[in-house]
Amino acid sequence: MHLLSSEESGAAEARRLDETDPLPTLRAEFRVPAGPDGGEAAYFAGNSLGLQPRAAAELVGEELADWARLAVEGHHRARRPWIAYHELLREPAARLVGALPHEVVAMNSLTVNLHLMMATFYRPAGDRTRILIEDSAFPSDSYAVASQAAHHGLDPAEAVVRLRPRPGEEHLRTEDVVGLLEREGDRVALVLLGGVNYLTGQLMDIPAITKAGRAAGAVVGWDLAHAAGNVPLRLHDWDVDFAAWCSYKYLNGGPGAVAGCFVHERHARNAALPRLSGWWGNDPATRFAMRPDFVPVASADAWQLSNPPILAMAPVLASLRIFDRVGMDALRAKSRRLTGYLAGRLAGIGGLEVITPSDPALRGCQLSVRVADAAGLVRRLADEAGVVADAREPDVVRLAPAPLYNTFADCHRAAEALAALLR
Structure with missing residues (x-):
């Protein structure tokens, strides 16, 4: 035997x-x-x-074929017209992160989107100048927040607060983050943490930390590079102010794939917010009137700068269809x-x-x-x-x-x- x-x-x-x-x-x-x-x-x-x-190769191939067949007319006559291509990703992306459709937009890359969000939501004033991140944040996040602090004339060494685990431990404790916000939250302008830490794989308690940050008067944003497509998210219900994620990791959108961004509807529909603007964020009703005055769309689309990169979005669409189905x-x-x-x-x-x-x-x-x-x-x-x-x-x-x-x-x-x- x-x-x-x-x-x-x-x-x-x-x-x-x-x-x-x-x-x-x-x-x-x-x-x-x-x-x-x-x-x-x-x-x-x-x-x-x-x-x-x-399915990604098929979708990219169809866009290449439409480009060859239609050239500029593909903006309106392609099988998936290019002029509104980003809208195809909106609803599946919203379902993926637990958002309302008008709170989500596919655009740019992750760090670009974080900068665009901070241009709107990091508004240091008086003693409220600090940005809270985890000490083991992905380096690009560290660079981004430090440069934002410097852009406002602040010393990053003082403005950026790096959260460290307790001695001898690997992970941040939710109670420690919440406790810091309760004690010193009046000096915090922005909380920007990774939903899942890239190094340790720790899933943060997003709803609890968001609640504590907003109660302290801070804006709360999340880098979801390692969370989107990995864990269920309820960004709207959790009252998150903004979030951004890439699409090339768990979302299988291809190297350097077009990223995603969430802006809670209380902000997304606020036309008075300061922002860095570009023409695809302008209201489609007047976008092609070619006027110099910017009229933001009443949605997360208002943070778009440029028209959608079709060949980069097609693989993301292929993957989102799988996530939507499962x-x-x-x-x-x-x-x-x-x-x-x-x-x-x-x-x-x-x-x-x-x-x-x-x-x-x-x-x-x-x-x-x-x-x-x-x-x-x-x-x-x-x-x-x-x-x-x-x-x-x-x-x-x-x-x-x-x-x-x-x-x-x-x-x-x-x-x-x-x-x-x-x-």
Whole structure:
């Protein structure tokens, strides 16, 4: 009688979980890169760049064909007229982040959108000058807030307050953030935190922190680069002032994809707000009258600067259609199952430390592990085992089992490869 090895039994269990999961994988709708053996890689870098939806090439091809066939007339006569192309993304994006359609717009890139939001909502005055961010914020956010403070003639070292975990801990505690806002909120002009921290994978308590920030008189915005398409969001109901996200990570919109922006309707319909303006933010009724006076649209569209980049928006549209069909609640449930399985497998491996919260309610689908020589380990995972992850210097490897295309078999494969390489 052949006795199954632990690796064989683990693989069989992973196959069983894949075959019986309530949400079958949609992996066939994506293009998965090949591993060193010529088969599909186990791709865990969707928190850095999502896989290409197979439908993306078709949609881009249709836009190229319409451009060739119609040229300038494509603005009005393409199968999806270009002049209002961004409107095709509005409702699925709004459903994705829990917003009203007029609160959402697809435009620009993430950091550009953060700057546009801060041009409106960061208005330091008197003692209320501070910007609150997490110490482990993504570097681009740090650069953006520091430059905004300097733009207003402030010293970034004083104006930007960087929130740090308690000594010996990896994560910010909600009660510490709320407590700071209760004590010193009268000096805070803007709270700008990452919804899911890019390094640790911690999911912040967005509604609780938003409530505390607004109660303190501050504007509260969120960078949702690692949250959009990863966890369910209710931006309108949570009373968030603004938010911005990229579309190339969990949203699979392609490298440098067009980003998204949320502006709560109490601001979106306020024509008196100061803003940096461009012609696509002007009311469509007068946009082509070519007048010098700016008349903002009564929606998040008012922050648009330029006409939509069609070839960059088509892949985002392809991906949003998948999210719309499946729904974030179903994806979140599968994400918990996949991530919980992978976390359990990683727990038994020596030589690594999982720094992502163990509580499923406090994380998305990313698991960050601290190891020696993270960059070297990531290279070996890809070259020797066909497991694609990413490294963040000096010692963190990030693995994100994205529920649209990752499987339990992928998670088993990743755990076995990590155990073998760290043994």
